[in-house]
Amino acid sequence: MALIIFVILAALCAGGVTAMILSRNQAHSALFLVLAFSSLGGIFGLLDAPFAAAVQVLVYAGAIMVLFLFAIMMFNLSQPEPPSRKRVRTVLGLAMAIVLLAELGLAARKALSSPQGPAGLPDARDIGHIGRLLFSDHLYAFEITSLLILAALVGAMALAGRTEGE
Amino acid sequence: MIPSAAFLILAVVLFVLGIVAFLVKRDLLTQFMAVEVMLNAGNLAFLALSKALGRPDGQVVVLFVITVAAAEAVVGLAVIVLVFRQRKTIRTDDLKELRG
Amino acid sequence: MGASVAGLFWVIPLLPGASALVLLVYGRRLPRAWIAWQASGAVFLSLVLSAAAFLDLAGRVAKPDNFLSRTLFAWIVSGSFRTAVSFHFDPLAAVMALVVTGVGFLIHVYSAGYMADDGRLSRYFAFLNLFTFFMLVLVLASDIVLMFVGWEGVGLCSYLLIGFWFERTAAAKAGMKAFVVNRIGDAAFILGILFLLVNVGSGGFGAINAAAGSGSLSPALITLIAILLFVGATGKSAQIPLYIWLPDAMEGPTPVSALIHAATMVTAGVYMVCRLSGLFAASAAASSVVAWVGAITAVLAATMALVQNDIKRVLAYSTISQIGYMFIGCGVGAYSAGLFHLVTHAFFKSLLFLAAGSVIHALGGEQDMRGMGGLKKHLPKTFPVFLIGALAISGVPFLSGFFSKDAILTSAFAGGHIVIYGLGLAGAVLTAFYMFRLIFMTFYGVERAPRAPGHPVHESPPIMTVPLVILAVFSILAGLAGLPVLLGDRANLFGRFLEGVFRPEAHHAVVSTEIVLILAATASALLGIGLAFLFYRRAPGTPASLARSFPGLYRLLVGKYYVDEAYDAVVVRPLVRSSEWVYRHFDLGVVDGALNGTAAAAGSAGRGLNLLQSGLVRDYALAFLLGAILFLGFLLI
Numbered sequence: 001m002a003l004i005i006f007v008i009l010a011a012l013c014a015g016g017v018t019a020m021i022l023s024r025n026q027a028h029s030a031l032f033l034v035l036a037f038s039s040l041g042g043i044f045g046l047l048d049a050p051f052a053a054a055v056q057v058l059v060y061a062g063a064i065m066v067l068f069l070f071a072i073m074m075f076n077l078s079q080p081e082p083p084s085r086k087r088v089r090t091v092l093g094l095a096m097a098i099v100l101l102a103e104l105g106l107a108a109r110k111a112l113s114s115p116q117g118p119a120g121l122p123d124a125r126d127i128g129h130i131g132r133l134l135f136s137d138h139l140y141a142f143e144i145t146s147l148l149i150l151a152a153l154v155g156a157m158a159l160a161g162r163t164e165g166e
Numbered sequence: 167m168i169p170s171a172a173f174l175i176l177a178v179v180l181f182v183l184g185i186v187a188f189l190v191k192r193d194l195l196t197q198f199m200a201v202e203v204m205l206n207a208g209n210l211a212f213l214a215l216s217k218a219l220g221r222p223d224g225q226v227v228v229l230f231v232i233t234v235a236a237a238e239a240v241v242g243l244a245v246i247v248l249v250f251r252q253r254k255t256i257r258t259d260d261l262k263e264l265r266g
Numbered sequence: 267m268g269a270s271v272a273g274l275f276w277v278i279p280l281l282p283g284a285s286a287l288v289l290l291v292y293g294r295r296l297p298r299a300w301i302a303w304q305a306s307g308a309v310f311l312s313l314v315l316s317a318a319a320f321l322d323l324a325g326r327v328a329k330p331d332n333f334l335s336r337t338l339f340a341w342i343v344s345g346s347f348r349t350a351v352s353f354h355f356d357p358l359a360a361v362m363a364l365v366v367t368g369v370g371f372l373i374h375v376y377s378a379g380y381m382a383d384d385g386r387l388s389r390y391f392a393f394l395n396l397f398t399f400f401m402l403v404l405v406l407a408s409d410i411v412l413m414f415v416g417w418e419g420v421g422l423c424s425y426l427l428i429g430f431w432f433e434r435t436a437a438a439k440a441g442m443k444a445f446v447v448n449r450i451g452d453a454a455f456i457l458g459i460l461f462l463l464v465n466v467g468s469g470g471f472g473a474i475n476a477a478a479g480s481g482s483l484s485p486a487l488i489t490l491i492a493i494l495l496f497v498g499a500t501g502k503s504a505q506i507p508l509y510i511w512l513p514d515a516m517e518g519p520t521p522v523s524a525l526i527h528a529a530t531m532v533t534a535g536v537y538m539v540c541r542l543s544g545l546f547a548a549s550a551a552a553s554s555v556v557a558w559v560g561a562i563t564a565v566l567a568a569t570m571a572l573v574q575n576d577i578k579r580v581l582a583y584s585t586i587s588q589i590g591y592m593f594i595g596c597g598v599g600a601y602s603a604g605l606f607h608l609v610t611h612a613f614f615k616s617l618l619f620l621a622a623g624s625v626i627h628a629l630g631g632e633q634d635m636r637g638m639g640g641l642k643k644h645l646p647k648t649f650p651v652f653l654i655g656a657l658a659i660s661g662v663p664f665l666s667g668f669f670s671k672d673a674i675l676t677s678a679f680a681g682g683h684i685v686i687y688g689l690g691l692a693g694a695v696l697t698a699f700y701m702f703r704l705i706f707m708t709f710y711g712v713e714r715a716p717r718a719p720g721h722p723v724h725e726s727p728p729i730m731t732v733p734l735v736i737l738a739v740f741s742i743l744a745g746l747a748g749l750p751v752l753l754g755d756r757a758n759l760f761g762r763f764l765e766g767v768f769r770p771e772a773h774h775a776v777v778s779t780e781i782v783l784i785l786a787a788t789a790s791a792l793l794g795i796g797l798a799f800l801f802y803r804r805a806p807g808t809p810a811s812l813a814r815s816f817p818g819l820y821r822l823l824v825g826k827y828y829v830d831e832a833y834d835a836v837v838v839r840p841l842v843r844s845s846e847w848v849y850r851h852f853d854l855g856v857v858d859g860a861l862n863g864t865a866a867a868a869g870s871a872g873r874g875l876n877l878l879q880s881g882l883v884r885d886y887a888l889a890f891l892l893g894a895i896l897f898l899g900f901l902l903i
Contacts, residue, residue, distance in 0.1 A: 006168050010176050017183045017203055021190060029196055033203070040206055043176070044228075046168065047213045052228045059232050060206070064239045068199060071243050075195070075250055089884055093189030096891050101182045103898045108174040110902070111215065130225055138226050145233050152237035160244035188887055197883070258883040265881030 006046055012039035026072050030065060037061040051127050173214035180207035194246050194256040198239075205235050271315070272322035276336040276353045278315050278363060279406060281308045283399035286392050293388025302378035305391035309374050309398055313367035320360045324763065333357075335408065342411070349469055354408030358767045361605060362405035362537055365612045369529045370398050372733035376620050377521040379729035380627060390430060394525070397423035401530050405537060409469035410459055413538070417455070417502065420531045421448045427526065428518040440514035447511040451501020458494030461487065475544025485549065492545055492552030496559075499535030504586050505563045505593065510830055512586055516578040520623030523578060528585050528619050529612035536592045536608050543601045543768050557597025557678075561689040564590030566827070568696035572703070573823045576633050577622050580704050584659065585615055587693060591674055594690055600677030601768040602761045606748045607670035609760075613744055614658035614667055617737035621652040624726040624734065625708060635704065640713035644723040647731045649709050651738040656705050658741040660698035661791040668787070669745035676750070676783050680774060691790050698794025706802040750780060 016036030020029040038061045044053035134142050184207060187200035209228045216224020250256050285308035293301060319334060337352035355363070374394060381390055397420055404416025422445075429441025463469055465487060466477045478488055499505070504512040504527075515527050526532070539546055539556065546553050564587045571583035588611050595604025626633055628645055642649050658667040671694065679687040725731070748760035801808045813820040822828070878885075 003168055006172065010172075014176070014179060014183065017180060017187065020196075020199065020203075021183070021187045026193065026195055029199065033199055036203070037206060040210065043173070043210065044213060047173065047217050049213050049216075049225050049228070052209075052213060052225050052232075055229060055232055056206075056209075059236055060202075064202065064236055067239060067243060068195065071246065072195060074247070075256065089888065090190055093884075093888060093891070094186060096888065096895060097182050097186045097189070099895050100185065100891065100898070101178065103895060103902060104178040104181065105175070106902055107898065108171070108178055112171055112174065112218065129222065130229070133222060133226050134229070137223070138230075141230055145230055148234060149237050152240045156240045156244040159241070160247045185891060189884060189891070192884070261883070262881035265879060 002046060006043065009039045009042045009046070012036070013043065027069065030068050030072055033068075034061050034065045037065060051130055170214055170218035173217075174211060177207045177211035177214060180204075180210065183207075192257055192259055194249065194258055194261075197258065198242055198246065202235065202239065205231060272319040272334060272355075273336075275315060275319040275334050275355045276338065276406075278312045278319075278367070279353075279399050279402035281312045281315075282395040282402065284308070286395035286399055289388050289392035289395060293392055296388060298382075298387055301388050301391050302374070305395050306371060306374035306378065308395060309367055309371045312398070312402065313364070313371050316360070316363040316367050319355050320364055323355070323357055323360050333359075346467075347463065349409060349411045351412055352408045353406040354471070355406060356767060357764045358537075358540060358605070359406050361609060361764070363402060365609055366398065366401050366405065366530050369612050369616050369737075370401075370525060372736055373521050373525040373529075373616060373620070376524075376623075376730050376733045377519075379727050380521055380623055381519060386430075390427075390519070393423055393426045393430070394522075397427065397526060397531070401534070404534055408471060410462060410471065410474065410542075411469045413541075414455070414459060417498075417534060417538075418452065420526070420534065421445060421452070421502070424448075424515070424526050424531055427522040428515045430518055430522070434517065436514075437517040440511070440517040444511040444515050447508050448501045451498040451508050454494045455498025455501075458491045458498065461491045461494065465491075471541055474542060478542075478545040478548040483548075488545060489549040489551045492542075492549050493555060495538065495542065495545075496535075496552065496556055499538055500559065501535075503532050503535030503589050503593075505535070505559055505590060506566065509563065509567070509586050510833065513579050513582045513826075516576070516582050520578065520619055520626060523582070524616040524619035524623070527582065528615040532585060532589055533592070533608045533612070536589065536596065536604060539593070539596045540601050540605055540768070543596075546596065547599060553597050553599065555597075556593050557683060557686055560590040560593025560595075560597055561686045561693075562590075563587065564594065564693040565689050565696070568693050568700065569823055570826050571700040572696065573820065575635050577625065577635050577638070577704065577708065578619070578633055580635075580700060581615070581618055581622060584618075584697065584700065585611075587697065588615065588659070591671060591690065591693070594678055594686060595674040598674075598678045598681045598683055598686070600674060600681075602764045603670070603673035603677050603748075605764065606760050607674055609747075610658070610666035610670040610741070610744050613737055614655045614741040617651060617734060617741055618655040618659065620730070620734055620737065621648050621655060624648040624730055625652075627726055627730070628723050635707040637714055638708045639711045640709070641723065642709040645709075645725050647725055648734065651731075651734045652709070653705065654738045654741055656701040660701050660794060661694055661787055662698075662795075663784075663788050663791075664745065666741050666744035668791075669748050669750065672750065672784055672787050673748060675787060676780055679779070679783055691786060694787060694790040695794045695797075698791045699798045702795045702798035703802055706798060710803060711806070750784070 013036045016032045016039065019032040020036065023029045023032060038057055041053045041056040041061060044050075044056055181204055184200050184203035187203060188197050191197050191200065209231055212224045212228050212231070216222065216228075246256060249261065253261065255261075282305075285304055289296075289301060289305065296304075323333070333354060333356035335352065335354050337350045340348065340350045342349040374391070377390070377394065381387060384390060400416045400419030400423060402416075404413050404420060407413040407416060425441045425445040428444055429438045432438045432441075459469070462474055465483055466474050468474075477483055497508075501508040512527060512532070516523055518527075546556065567583045567587035567590065571580050571587065574580045574583060588607070592604040592607050592611070595601065595607060625638070625641065625645065625648060628641070628648070629638065632638065654665070658665040661668045661671045671690075675687055675690045675694075678690060746759075748758055750758070825831075878889075
């Protein structure tokens with residue numbers, strides 16, 4: 001049962017990304033990506049990470065992609081892109097990507113074949129557990145990340161905030 | 167039960183798709199979206215291995231990654247807005263000032 | 267007192283050298299009068315020292331310790347080969363030093379008058395002093411390496427002084443020609459020096475002469491070395507085949523011609539042969555070469571002098587011819603006779619040159635004799651001394667040239683070299699002829715010089731005429747130093763003075779033979795003068811009609827036997843062309859090509875690498891990807 005759900009979600013995700021690549025319209029691309037990220041959130045759920053799933057849908061699909069959509073609408077780009085004249089870069093890129101795919105596949109196999117601890121995360125459904133980890137082992141990262149968000153906020157406003165005469 | 171390998175393979179595929187998207191597309195926005203795809207693929211890989219190896223730290227990392235990705239998206243989009251205002255285009259082929 | 271002053275003989279070269287240095291560095295800031303005084307004064311002091319040293323030696327004639335010696339410092343110390351800068355004052359050096367400083371001093375004084383209007387006076391006197399320095403180093407050196415330093419140095423000064431008026435192309439080219447031709451001779455000279463150093467182990471003259479005489483060197487080697495050195499001498503002393511530079515050298519100022527190209531530098535070759543008399547005497551073949559080259563040169567140069575119209579060129583060819591006589595003397599073993607002729611020639615040839623300078627000066631620069639004539643009454647001081655010089659060189663009895671030339675010819679005859687003697691006698695006739703041709707064309711007859719208004723033909727100032735008179739006196743009296751042996755053994759003061767230096771002559775003529783030879787010499791002189799009188803005074807049309815009757819011969823003589831043209835075609839032009847070939851292919855092609863090629867390669871490599879920096883984000887992304895692939899691959903494998 002879970003497998004079927006997984007397959008559906010995986011297909012949606014990969015298909016979404018592929019559609020994003022193939023689409024000419026940026027808005028369409030963004031929307032396809034929203035679909036992909038949402039299904040990824042579902043997959044996160046299958047991985048016994050409910051909090052991560054929730055955050056993914058809320059933040060990624062919900063906030064970041066919306067931001068992208070705002071930007072797209074702001075730029076108001078109507079002309080579609082003319083197809084590139086030279087295909088060299090595309091072909092080369094595709095070729096190298098395939099090579100990378102192979103390499104990463106190999107790496108993944110290696111990672112899985114090494115001795116593992118007990119599989120499964122019994123207390124992962126307990127969000128408190130995550131919270132406790134956040135505030136103990138990963139406290140520094142937690143605090144610095146909050147600073148980071150503040151910096152990004154201020155930075156974005158400084159960069160793109162209205163200048164005089166606009 | 168879903169084998170962990172499946173998740174990892176999906177993560178790898180997503181990552182490579184993201185790279186392909188970055189190389190194929192020619193406007194800044196879409197390329198930026200492709201970067202987000204790559205980040206997500208990394209998140210997926212983290213979670214998959216976290217479950218496979220039984221360590222909850224993977225989920226914590228994913229939280230951080232999402233947070234930082236959000237911050238990065240904010241700043242990145244601000245920069246793109248600036249570029250658009252300067253040059254009235256977001257086609258990367260037109261932004262060639264680094265040409266040696 | 268005399269001994270201690272004589273002990274300072276090593277200062278002799280240094281005084282003119284110091285003066286030269288001062289003039290080279292400060293010359294332009296010194297007042298003109300001071301320059302001439304300083305330059306002449308330095309040479310005069312050297313003359314005084316030379317005289318003192320000479321007297322010191324004179325008191326010890328024919329004694330074994332008949333020399334002074336002083337080592338200044340060790341120069342080359344390389345393994346087992348050591349050379350020091352050391353000076354040596356023996357009778358031979360004494361004679362040369364006196365000639366160089368004495369005649370040199372008079373010419374310095376004369377130059378003060380002749381070059382008075384020149385803009386570069388300090389340079390002139392600096393070079394003149396420098397020349398004197400090098401010449402004195404040459405004659406006082408006690409080993410052949412130091413002598414070679416002087417040898418090269420006088421060549422350099424010769425080049426500098428010939429091309430003194432370097433704005434004139436002819437002068438500049440003449441200077442170069444002199445230097446290059448000398449260099450060719452010097453190449454052989456250096457080879458000779460190297461052979462000597464290797465086989466004798468030292469460059470000291472005493473060691474060389476001893477080694478040659480003792481039989482420790484093979485006869486073939488001795489001959490080879492002697493001939494190599496003599497080739498160098500033909501360059502320096504303007505003999506066949508390297509004489510071609512001397513006539514061109516007349517482009518330089520006349521006092522320079524007098525000093526360098528008559529009295530001193532060109533005689534350096536003769537000095538060298540005399541200094542190495544032990545070496546040359548040990549090889550009959552080499553001595554024979556010397557004598558024959560001298561004889562042929564003497565006659566050939568005299569024939570070329572017959573048709574020259576430039577007054578200085580006549581004297582130049584005359585110099586070449588007279589040096590040939592000196593080499594005849596050395597070649598037949600009569601070294602002191604050759605040296606004696608060197609001394610007398612220094613007096614009357616420099617006298618002739620300086621007097622010619624006086625004539626040129628009086629005419630405002632005219633050097634072509636066809637533009638002269640009838641100057642006898644305009645130049646009352648120059649004419650008599652000129653005449654004395656001409657008589658001396660022609661070998662008219664009782665003047666100095668008569669005694670010296672006779673000594674050489676007598677020795678040649680007595681040694682059995684009849685043909686050489688014949689050549690020498692023929693040369694004497696020609697010498698008298700062309701000298702008096704010069705006299706008659708210049709001083710007698712119709713005044714052909716155009717009279718420029720406001721520039722009357724005037725006699726030279728005393729600063730120029732007094733040295734002339736002094737030289738004339740010596741030209742007359744110098745013969746007394748070397749009276750022929752037939753008047754008694756003690757009569758040849760010159761020969762006696764030099765006794766320790768040279769091996770005594772192998773052959774002596776019988777008294778009766780000598781008297782006949784003297785009469786023959788006198789007759790030849792008078793014959794030459796008489797023919798000149800005939801051609802140029804009695805029947806002035808004769809030369810022209812002779813030229814018409816023998817056009818081929820005449821053209822050959824005027825063209826100087828086309829030697830210069832031959833050298834040009836055979837040596838100079840091929841050399842220039844091959845140099846150009848090498849230049850184009852090697853210098854431009856290989857050297858420049860390598861350099862430019864490296865630069866071009868760097869440039870194209872840079873441009874190639876530049877393609878990587880397209881400025882496009884996608885390209886950089888591809889580069890990232892490539893790096894990631896490689897890195898992952900590295901990690902996985």
